[in-house]
Amino acid sequence: MAKLIKNQQIIDDAWQLLADEADTDPATVTVPAGHWLVPFAVWQAQPALAARGDVAPVLKGTDDPAELAGQLDAVPLVAVDFPRFSDGRGYSTATLLRSRYGYGGELRAIGDVLRDQFNYLSRCGFDALQPPLGKYTDAQLEAALASLKDFTDPYQASVTVREPLFRRHARSAA
Amino acid sequence: MYRYDDYDQQLVDERVAQFTDQTRRYFAGELTEEEFLPLRLQNGIYIQRHAPMLRLAIPYGNLRSDQVRMYGHIARTYDRGYGHFTTRHNMQFNWCKLEKMPEILAKLATVQLHAIQTSGNCIRNTSTDPFAGVAEDERIDPRPWCELIRQWSTFHPEFAYLPRKFKIAVNGAEEDRAVIRCHDIGLELVKNEAGETGFRIFVGGGLGRTPIIGEEITDFVAWPHLLTYCEAILRVYNRFGRRDNKFKARIKIIVKALGIEEFRRRVEDEWAHLKDGPSTLTQQELDRVAACFVDPDYKTLPHDDLGYRQKLSENKPFAAWVKRNVRGHKRPGYASVVLSLKKTGVPPGDVTDAQLDLIADLADRYSFGEVRVTHEQNVVLADVERSELFALWEQARAGGLATPNIGLLTDMICCPGGDFCSLANAKSIPIAEAVQRRFDDLDYLHDIGELELNISGCMNACGHHHVGHIGILGVDKNGEEWYQITIGGRQGNLTSLGKVIGRSFAAADVPDVIETLIDTYVAHRHEGERFVDTVHRIGADPFKQAVYGDGTPAQRKVANG
Numbered sequence: 001m002a003k004l005i006k007n008q009q010i011i012d013d014a015w016q017l018l019a020d021e022a023d024t025d026p027a028t029v030t031v032p033a034g035h036w037l038v039p040f041a042v043w044q045a046q047p048a049l050a051a052r053g054d055v056a057p058v059l060k061g062t063d064d065p066a067e068l069a070g071q072l073d074a075v076p077l078v079a080v081d082f083p084r085f086s087d088g089r090g091y092s093t094a095t096l097l098r099s100r101y102g103y104g105g106e107l108r109a110i111g112d113v114l115r116d117q118f119n120y121l122s123r124c125g126f127d128a129l130q131p132p133l134g135k136y137t138d139a140q141l142e143a144a145l146a147s148l149k150d151f152t153d154p155y156q157a158s159v160t161v162r163e164p165l166f167r168r169h170a171r172s173a174a
Numbered sequence: 175m176y177r178y179d180d181y182d183q184q185l186v187d188e189r190v191a192q193f194t195d196q197t198r199r200y201f202a203g204e205l206t207e208e209e210f211l212p213l214r215l216q217n218g219i220y221i222q223r224h225a226p227m228l229r230l231a232i233p234y235g236n237l238r239s240d241q242v243r244m245y246g247h248i249a250r251t252y253d254r255g256y257g258h259f260t261t262r263h264n265m266q267f268n269w270c271k272l273e274k275m276p277e278i279l280a281k282l283a284t285v286q287l288h289a290i291q292t293s294g295n296c297i298r299n300t301s302t303d304p305f306a307g308v309a310e311d312e313r314i315d316p317r318p319w320c321e322l323i324r325q326w327s328t329f330h331p332e333f334a335y336l337p338r339k340f341k342i343a344v345n346g347a348e349e350d351r352a353v354i355r356c357h358d359i360g361l362e363l364v365k366n367e368a369g370e371t372g373f374r375i376f377v378g379g380g381l382g383r384t385p386i387i388g389e390e391i392t393d394f395v396a397w398p399h400l401l402t403y404c405e406a407i408l409r410v411y412n413r414f415g416r417r418d419n420k421f422k423a424r425i426k427i428i429v430k431a432l433g434i435e436e437f438r439r440r441v442e443d444e445w446a447h448l449k450d451g452p453s454t455l456t457q458q459e460l461d462r463v464a465a466c467f468v469d470p471d472y473k474t475l476p477h478d479d480l481g482y483r484q485k486l487s488e489n490k491p492f493a494a495w496v497k498r499n500v501r502g503h504k505r506p507g508y509a510s511v512v513l514s515l516k517k518t519g520v521p522p523g524d525v526t527d528a529q530l531d532l533i534a535d536l537a538d539r540y541s542f543g544e545v546r547v548t549h550e551q552n553v554v555l556a557d558v559e560r561s562e563l564f565a566l567w568e569q570a571r572a573g574g575l576a577t578p579n580i581g582l583l584t585d586m587i588c589c590p591g592g593d594f595c596s597l598a599n600a601k602s603i604p605i606a607e608a609v610q611r612r613f614d615d616l617d618y619l620h621d622i623g624e625l626e627l628n629i630s631g632c633m634n635a636c637g638h639h640h641v642g643h644i645g646i647l648g649v650d651k652n653g654e655e656w657y658q659i660t661i662g663g664r665q666g667n668l669t670s671l672g673k674v675i676g677r678s679f680a681a682a683d684v685p686d687v688i689e690t691l692i693d694t695y696v697a698h699r700h701e702g703e704r705f706v707d708t709v710h711r712i713g714a715d716p717f718k719q720a721v722y723g724d725g726t727p728a729q730r731k732v733a734n735g
Contacts, residue, residue: 150191
C-alpha cells in the first residue's frame with residue numbers, strides 16, 4: 001500500500017490510480033469499485049462519478065483547473081500529476097486551485113514527487129504528498145518531513161504563507 | 175548597498191543547511207544524479223570539463239570589499255588562485271571539489287554571498303547598470319527595484335521548475351547599459367505623465383540559439399504592481415511554455431508563437447486576479463530598501479583638481495587610461511573608474527586572488543568600500559575623487575588592472591569556451607588572445623576607436639556575440655572548431671543583432687579576418703564615426719568583399735548558420 005504524507009503525518013493510503021489510456025474514449029472507461037484516482041478527462045466525461053464519493057480527478061499539466069472550479073464541492077480530493085519532478089506546471093495548478101478557486105479539500109501531488117520538492121510543493125498548497133511506491137523507506141520519509149520546514153520565513157506570498165515577508169514582519173529600517 | 179537583516183541572513187543560512195544535507199544524501203547514494211542535478215544547479219554548481227564549477231551570484235553587480243576579499247580567500251583555498259567574472263553579474267570558480275561545496279557556501283554566507291538560483295530552470299540573478307546611482311544620465315536608481323525583485327524571486331515556490339531559465343534586467347538611465355531587450359523580462363524605469371514611477375516592460379528577449387529582441391508588453395505599470403505583473407508573466411510562462419524541447423522552452427518562443435497581443439492578453443487576464451493582492455509593494459517596504467541606496471558621504475569638491483590636471487598633461491599613459499577607463503559622475507570632483515580585466519594574455523574576466531585583494535583594498539581606500547561588476551566583465555569603482563585618480567591608477571597598474579582599453583577592440587566579452595565549458599563547441603579564450611596580440615599597438619587601438627568584439631564558444635551565446643559590433647561564434651564542423659563572424663550587432667538603446675558575413679573560418683585565420691574588417695572600416699569611416707555606425711551606414715557588402723574577395727561570399731551553409 002502506498003504511503004502518503006498528509007498534513008505532515010505519514011499514513012497508509014487506499015486510493016488507486018487508474019491508468020491514463022490516451023486511445024480510449026474517456027466516456028467508456030470503466031471505473032471499478034474502490035477508491036480511484038481517474039484522469040480528468042474521464043471525470044469530465046462521466047458526471048455520475050462525482051456522486052460515488054470514492055472517485056477523484058487527476059489533473060495533468062495541460063488540464064485547466066478553471067474547468068474543475070464549479071465542481072470543487074463534489075470532489076473527495078484533487079490529485080495533480082507530476083510526470084517528471086522537473087515539470088513545474090503542477091505548482092501553478094495547485095496555486096490556482098487554492099487561491100483563485102478557493103479549493104479547501106485534499107490536494108495531492110502524485111507521480112514523480114520527491115522529498116527535495118516537498119517544501120515548495122507544500123507552500124503551493126499541496127497538503128498531501130505521495131512519492132512513488134517504494135521510493136523511500138519509512139525512515140527516509142520520516143526524515144523528509146523535516147524538509148517541510150527548510151525555510152522559516154520565506155520572502156514571498158504563496159498559498160500557505162498568505163503575505164510576503166514585508167507585510168508579515170516590521171523589518172528593521174536599514 | 176543593501177544591508178541584510180536577520181530574515182535575509184536566516185534564509186541564506188537555511189539554504190546552506192538544506193544543500194549540505196542534499197549533498198550528503200547524494201554521496202550516500204540516496205539521491206540519483208538526475209535528482210541531484212537541479213538541486214546543485216540551483217546552488218550554482220555545474221559539472222564541467224575538469225571539475226565542478228561554482229557560480230556565485232553578485233546581485234545586480236554590487237559587492238562590498240569584504241565580499242571581494244572572501245572571493246580571494248576562496249580562490250586561494252579551494253581553487254587554483256583565480257576566479258572569473260561572467261557576463262551576467264556572477265563570479266565563477268572552476269576548480270572546487272564537489273564535497274567541499276557545502277563548506278565553501280557556508281563561508282560565503284558569513285559575508286552574505288551565495289550561489290542561489292545562479293543556474294537551473296528558475297529565476298536567475300537580476301542584472302542592471304554598473305553605473306547605477308552615479309551615472310549622469312540616470313532617471314531613476316534601479317538598485318532598490320533589483321533588490322525587491324531579488325527577494326521576491328528567491329526561493330519562489332511556484333517558479334523553481336520553469337520550462338527553462340529566466341533572466342530579468344532593469345535599466346533606469348537614458349542609455350540602456352543592462353541589455354534589457356535581450357532578457358526574458360526587461361524593465362525600464364519610467365515616469366508617467368502624472369510623475370509616478372513605474373515600468374515599461376519588455377518580454378521575450380534573449381540571445382542563445384534563437385536570438386530575439388524583446389517586445390513591449392506594457393508601456394506603464396505603476397511601481398506598486400511590479401511584482402504582481404511579473405508574477406502574472408511567470409505564471410503564464412510556467413503553465414504554457416514549451417517543455418517538450420529544451421531548445422524551444424524559453425519564454426521568447428511562446429511569445430513568438432502566440433504573438434505579443436495574445437501573450438499580453440493572457441498576462442493581463444492573470445494579472446487582473448493578482449493586482450492589488452498581498453504581493454503589491456508598499457511605500458514602507460520601498461522606503462526601507464531604498465534607504466540602503468542613498469548617496470555615500472560625498473565631499474563637496476571643486477569640479478576641477480589642479481594636481482589631477484597636471485598629471486594628465488605630463489603623464490601620457492595616465493592620460494590614456496583616464497580617457498578610456500574613467501567616466502563622468504553626477505557629483506562634482508568625483509569620477510567612476512573601470513578596472514580592466516582585459517589585459518592581453520589573461521582570459522577576459524579572469525582575476526587572481528591577489529588582484530581580488532587589491533580590488534578590495536582600492537575600494538576601501540578610494541570608493542567607500544564598494545565595487546560593481548559589469549556585464550562586459552570588468553570591475554567598477556563608482557565613487558572616486560578625481561584628485562586620487564593618479565594614485566589609484568599607479569596601484570591598479572602595478573596589479574595588472576589598468577589596461578587602458580575600456581570600450582576598445584581588446585576589451586572583448588568572452589565566455590570561458592571549450593577550455594572549461596562542457597557545452598562549448600569551440601575554444602574562445604585563445605581566439606581572444608590571438609586578436610588581442612594582433613591589436614597590441616595602443617595608438618592604433620585608440621585610433622580604431624570604440625568597438626565591441628564579443629566571442630561565444632557555442633550558440634548558447636554567453637559571450638553575447640549577437641550584439642557585438644563584431645561577433646565571433648565558435649561552431650563545430652565535423653569535429654573541428656570553426657568560427658563564424660557577424661558584424662553590426664549593438665547593445666544599448668539601438669539593440670540589434672549582427673549579421674553573418676559568410677562562411678566560417680579556422681582559428682588561425684580569425685585575426686586576419688578581424689584586421690581586414692578593421693581596414694575596411696578605416697577606409698570608409700567618416701570623421702569620428704564608430705565601426706558599428708559605418709557598418710550600418712554602408713552595409714555589410716564592402717566588408718564581405720574585403721574578406722572573401724571579389725566573388726560573392728560562398729553561400730555554403732555554415733554549421734549552425
